[in-house]
Amino acid sequence: MDFLSDQSPEMLPGNRSLPPLQGAIEAPHGTTIVAASFPGGVVLAGDRRATMGNMIAQRDIEKVFPADEYSAVGIAGTAGLAVEMVKLFQLELEHFEKVEGAQLSLEGKANRLSTMIRSNLAMAMQGLAVVPLFAGYDVDREKGRIFSYDVTGGRSEENGYAATGSGSIFARGSMKKLYREDLTEEQALTLVVQALYDAADDDSATGGPDVARRIYPIVTVITDEGFRRLGDQESADIARSILERRLEQPDGPRAALL
Amino acid sequence: MSTPFYVSPQQAMADRAEYARKGIARGRSLVVLQYADGIVFVGENPSRALHKFSEIYDRIGFAAAGKYNEYENLRIGGVRYADLRGYTYDRDDVTARGLANVYAQTLGTIFSSAAEKPYEVELVVAEVGTAPEGDQIYRLPHDGSIVDEHGSVAVGGNAEQISSFLDQRHRDGMTLAEALKLAVQALSREPGGGEREIPAERLEVAVLDRTRPQQRKFKRIVGRQLTRLLDAEAASATPTDAPSDTEETDTTDSTDTGTGTGTDTGTASGSTEE
Numbered sequence: 001m002d003f004l005s006d007q008s009p010e011m012l013p014g015n016r017s018l019p020p021l022q023g024a025i026e027a028p029h030g031t032t033i034v035a036a037s038f039p040g041g042v043v044l045a046g047d048r049r050a051t052m053g054n055m056i057a058q059r060d061i062e063k064v065f066p067a068d069e070y071s072a073v074g075i076a077g078t079a080g081l082a083v084e085m086v087k088l089f090q091l092e093l094e095h096f097e098k099v100e101g102a103q104l105s106l107e108g109k110a111n112r113l114s115t116m117i118r119s120n121l122a123m124a125m126q127g128l129a130v131v132p133l134f135a136g137y138d139v140d141r142e143k144g145r146i147f148s149y150d151v152t153g154g155r156s157e158e159n160g161y162a163a164t165g166s167g168s169i170f171a172r173g174s175m176k177k178l179y180r181e182d183l184t185e186e187q188a189l190t191l192v193v194q195a196l197y198d199a200a201d202d203d204s205a206t207g208g209p210d211v212a213r214r215i216y217p218i219v220t221v222i223t224d225e226g227f228r229r230l231g232d233q234e235s236a237d238i239a240r241s242i243l244e245r246r247l248e249q250p251d252g253p254r255a256a257l258l
Numbered sequence: 259m260s261t262p263f264y265v266s267p268q269q270a271m272a273d274r275a276e277y278a279r280k281g282i283a284r285g286r287s288l289v290v291l292q293y294a295d296g297i298v299f300v301g302e303n304p305s306r307a308l309h310k311f312s313e314i315y316d317r318i319g320f321a322a323a324g325k326y327n328e329y330e331n332l333r334i335g336g337v338r339y340a341d342l343r344g345y346t347y348d349r350d351d352v353t354a355r356g357l358a359n360v361y362a363q364t365l366g367t368i369f370s371s372a373a374e375k376p377y378e379v380e381l382v383v384a385e386v387g388t389a390p391e392g393d394q395i396y397r398l399p400h401d402g403s404i405v406d407e408h409g410s411v412a413v414g415g416n417a418e419q420i421s422s423f424l425d426q427r428h429r430d431g432m433t434l435a436e437a438l439k440l441a442v443q444a445l446s447r448e449p450g451g452g453e454r455e456i457p458a459e460r461l462e463v464a465v466l467d468r469t470r471p472q473q474r475k476f477k478r479i480v481g482r483q484l485t486r487l488l489d490a491e492a493a494s495a496t497p498t499d500a501p502s503d504t505e506e507t508d509t510t511d512s513t514d515t516g517t518g519t520g521t522d523t524g525t526a527s528g529s530t531e532e
Binding site for chain 1: 309313341342344345346
């Protein structure tokens, strides 16, 4: 990172000259990312839609990436900038690990991401915001942790579950009613896909499972064994089982009234 | 004003080469061998934290003999070169050949610059291919030349004797345990012709394993896994038709995930090893 800023500063996202503002810039935006922790790890999932204004820009965009062996980052906001930010973030974690011979602490990684988001503030003011969700397994504390960010780089650790992006309000509401602290890994996976379904139900910019095209959410899980992305089939199975139930009960599982 | 003595360029270069060679010869030797599933690095290293071998990039490993602070400097330079390349272009565009060229330039410049003392290091840059034919091993002596090696290579103090020992016995398609056994045999040869025992805890072993599912193929072999491999080699004492002990590479993938093995933040107080 330091080396990059010395050698070719124009490669860094924060050092770019800003384009003159002519109305709103049309660029693909990623939408909803959700995360939930369970004893032994954390799951992070994202829908597949990218929108540009009222248009669907891409149906099968991937918005959840491994940051390193024990952490992952999901991105909402301007897709192009976000993907590049993730690429740089991955590079930095790997570079640190190789040079120092040890991994950064989870806290350290989260702080680093915070600085990177802040460096994008000027772009964010022009409507090109990037707001990721960071989740990882803390090897020292032996538990999954979730960090959410705001557009200024403000970082806050979330307890249990979190969501970001345009559909986050609905996803958070869904998880609020469904989340329990003693979820198994499998239940946590179902929970996040349920939340994405609810987000897609009420937010036009979030994509639901696309059965015809076989496009299902990207679901990842991080435990002490490291990062794992669910295969297409696994993710399809979860989404389909939810869909099946929703055919009978369109609003999804009901929580107790009292 | 006194006139400086005239020293012929040949003499000056010979002196510098002599100086560098002596510095390198003070350190312990290390060997790099090809085996069926990749490339193995074996060396004697009393320190758990100051590594002689390390990861440069996905398929590229680095080994060095000589002065720690000097090769550590080169190693970090290599990691930076590789990471910047990979970020600017693509991960596939980082090659051992490119890296070896950069090292050769650096070492050559330092060696022939009168203002600096020559680096007392000898490097090996290795890249594992998708098949054994794709493996590349480059040896970089102190003067900045590049030697393209095949099969096995030794650098450090007793390199010549160890190389000839390895050349006679190394063959293609060895298992990891066989290659490790051969490497340890080679390293335990004394310059005088005798042999000494190298205990497992003084061995530093790392592999570039092409069968690893992860993108990054470099892996250190430590602790139980190392003793198991050394025991496996003892069991099959005659490595003529050894059973396939390739399973150990699979079983260990779950334990090795933190490539740095946790606590060893190598903040080295630069000193000549051994």
